[in-house]
Amino acid sequence: MQVFDGHNDVLSRLWSAGGDPVARFSRLEGHINAPAAEAGGFAGGLFALYSPQVRRSFDFSNFKGGELPLSAPMEQAPALQSVMAEVGIAQRLQAAGLLRLCTDVAGIEEAMAAGRIAAVLHLEGAECIDPELLVLDALHALGLRSLGPVWSRPTIWGDGVPFGFGGDGDTGQGLTADGKRLVARCAELGIVVDTSHLTMKGFWDIAGMGHPLLATHSNAWNVCRTTRNLTTTQLSAIGETGGMVGLNFATVFLSENGWSTGRATLDDCLRQLDALIEGAGEDHVGLGSDFDGAPLPQGMASCADLPALVAAMEAHGYGDALIAKLCHGNWLAFLRRAWGR
Template sequence: MIPVFDGHNDFIQRVVAAGKNGRQVWLEGDGTGHIDLPRAKAGGFVGGFFAIWVPSPAGPNDEAAVRQMQNPPFNMPLPAEIPHDQALPHAFAQAVALRMLERAGTLDIVQTAQQIRDSIAAGRIAAIMHMEGVEAIRDMDALHLWHAAGLRSLGPVWSRPTRYGEGVPFAFPSSPDTGGPLTDLGKALVRECNQLRVMIDLSHLNEAGFNDVARLSDAPLVASHSCVHAISQSSRNLTDRQLQVIAESRGLVGLNFASSFLREDGKRLPLEDLDVMLRHLDHLLGFLGEDGVALGSDFDGALMPEDLAEVSALPRLLEAMAAHGYGEDLIRKIACDNWINLLERTWGR
């Protein structure tokens, strides 16, 4: 089985929500969600980015929002920024939960590419501590504290503003050019992340913010879980110009499995087959080449395609790639190796 190293999941929220049963949710599963250890093993999932994320009081998974997003066009207003003092306890609880999973002995929080390789070789899950929307980071001193705690990847925004910049709304059809540039603090964040070798994630960031990161950063540009705007005109998807900029930095895009970002009609309904995913992959390969395309599922954070309902179904996507004409070496790169090599270039080890 070809291993899969994945660019994004929101599993830690489920662990925190389960309270004292959080360890069991990981080790045994609870019949819900997209990820647990038994299904991860069955699907060849060997690790990925485990997101720390603070939800808004109202969001895209609420019933009213889902109904609206099932019937484009739509343009959901950006949620308000979460105040730092509210965001920090949520983020801290998720970081604690990830450390708890590490103590269970089946998962390693990794900070170097070699640690990823070692964890996979030992049969454990290699987990990168990632933060999606950094309201919990008040300033650069706090960034250093989170780095010391194991944070190695962050996205300055989710789909709401922060003190660092602006995210894109959930909108279809829409350009990602939806708001202003990074703030002065956001620009300082980019520079400090470069110094610490923390990966900066462009997914959810608007086009003006994207341009600022591209101008300021000395690291490869990365969108951990995004799709192709030329195929699905969602504000969350990347234009061909953005793909070219990422390619010129020797960066990477992880293909998002979220049905609404894959579907040409933008509807928040399960994708019926995997053909359109292969079209997105073909398009990404055309710009980024064989070393610049990977996977970024968004498991436990989005509506999955019918044939990729949860992590144990990952081999179906790899089989579809093979049937589409991708060779084994290319499939292995997309499924696993490209992420590890990108992180080695970004982290420096």
């Protein structure tokens, strides 16, 4: 079963680690790499361009949930430096034949059929974009087709949600006037807008602008009450607008025990999938793993283990048609609708 996934941080991992990104991606390192992708049927997804405050390798060995305030705002210049470096890494991986950068569904399908990883560039947090939106046009020309206005820190575009437990995403203000200009320009360029990490008010601001609601890597709040997860009302709106939500594999967002201990299981993934399907509808749910950006549940050490999740879906009673939609079909259908608007 081929998997097209809604969110990963492999480009940020490769940039943070330094060295030769082609060599790193070619060996068993991190959650996503060429041999693991081949073994697990990882066929592509939205590849995040993310700007960390400090350039260092990720470590999830002792990670668990905890009340964390919003990160400090980030200046445009260092954010742009890391984003452009990560675009360069994606281009080097493409030149080496390890993936194909895609800007439409036809390209994704061609890459998947040829056994090449299909990569769509996604901006996770728009700190690198100037108020005049000139950088947005430049990134679009380089292949950007998906954008989240914020990560979990404030920007000129709007507020993000802090990492917390017990409350929902109604933690701050929504989109600013500049944020609404950004979203409008994304619509003109054919860039889908992601609500993951946005406050609840920001989520409804995007809904009010008439856009299909997208949450690339967010889970159901009624299963795990973290600020990063979505209420049943939000999930219903995703389905009603023809949008999409991707199951986040991060242990701290899968279950309440996962939040407190940092450990979760594939059964927790299934409970989340049940809730997402009930809330948004089976045509509007996929996977949004957060590979290389979060701690994974037991039985999922890397994308090589995706067949274990598929097997768990089968044992859970999901039929072949539903599994195919969850693994890739719904994402491709959503992108075809959204990019064709």
